[in-house]
Amino acid sequence: MTEKNVHFMGKLQSSMVAGLRLAGMRKVCPPTASHKVVCTAARIVTLAKKFDHITPVFIDLHWLPVHFRILFKVLLLVYKALNGMAPLYLTELLSNRTCSRTLRSTDQELLAVPLLLLNSGMSCH
Numbered sequence: 418m419t420e421k422n423v424h425f426m427g428k429l430q431s432s433m434v435a436g437l438r439l440a441g442m443r444k445v446c447p448p449t450a451s452h453k454v455v456c457t458a459a460r461i462v463t464l465a466k467k468f469d470h471i472t473p474v475f476i477d478l479h480w481l482p483v484h485f486r487i488l489f490k491v492l493l494l495v496y497k498a499l500n501g502m503a504p505l506y507l508t509e510l511l512s513n514r515t516c517s518r519t520l521r522s523t524d525q526e527l528l529a530v531p532l533l534l535l536n537s538g539m540s541c542h
Contacts, residue, residue, distance in 0.1 A: 451483045495528070 459474045460467065475482070481489060497503035498511050514527040 455480070455483060 456471050459465070459471060459478055459480060460469075463474050463477065465471075465474050480486075494503060494507060495511065498508045501508070512529045514529040516523060
């Protein structure tokens, strides 16, 4: 796999995980795996002890919890795509929401949420 493909797969995984609820994310990215790695890295960087509370360490480092970091990264990609700072393949994925009737939200520039088809044949938003 080339470096460009790995970079794209990382963005794709972040966007897929960002759409999950917290309970669903725990199945994909269990806190015992990803959270422990981030906590260990924070302790190494700050020389904190194993049993020190990790929240103050995160605050000192200005780090976000994993699920908030994923959400932040996806929102940043959308912002960049809307403002012409992202690659064209990301910009082409976004589309404006259109309504068949006049709504109060018509004046807002909302994005369309794509319909996802699951393996079971069911659809979800």
